[in-house]
Amino acid sequence: MVNIAGLDDWADNLEKAYSLSIPEQARITKTGADVLRKNIADYLKIHHYRNRKTDEEPHLADSVIDDATNVLGKVDGSSVVGFPPEKGYIARFLNDGTKYIHGDDYLDKVRNASLDEIYKAENAEYQKILKEKGVSGV
Template identity: 40%
Template sequence: MADLSEQLDEMLQEIGGVVNLTIEEREEITQAGADVLAKNLKQATKDAGHYNANRKVGKMTHLADSVDVGNLDGTKADGSTAVGFNKKDANHARIARFLNDGTRFIQGDSFIDNARANSSEEVLKAQSKVFKRIVEGKRGSS
């Protein structure tokens, strides 16, 4: 995720002199990319076999159903949007990390890393589309 975030920051810094984006506009741009990544991460979780459609969902939801999009708790609003697994009913974030990275007992399958890498182009396209719309709106109002 750092690579994607860095790419967006570089893009925004390059054009920062041309277009001054508000925090809300940055949030709108990163939200578009986060929505794409969340959709792809949910699917990658299912494709990796970390989803049992026959399991009765009680107190704990499926891992794929626990993908969240939003701001990280305890951080200031800077226009960024995070994507990850929640910790509400179970610590899905911890479980996902073990499945992705592995432990000494579990072979990791890098499903999160692969989903991020495979989604980067689609995420950037979604962000670019929103960015272009914002820029065109500012040009029209100038």
């Protein structure tokens, strides 16, 4: 005989687990964006960092930013990682290359190498959210 009450509880937990609010989705994707931001900054520091006088101007590795919004600045559950406009063109030159600079293609390298770490961080945040909701067994 099937335990209907147990099945109902499981279905309720499953529904709670899959019905995440926009802020909860943003928390999850922001956690992954934090990992990617850190990994991009670390790669730039290792491979492209030079000790030079820049006055108040931060190095590209120190300028990587992330935000829990989409590219238009709207909160929709997604997150972005990138560079501020005044540094974006430098990041593109390093990544794509120019007539005088051999491109490194570091954005794809770092993104692909970071996928497992991003997924683990996002899953850990997802599990925290489920625990806060009192959801278990999903």
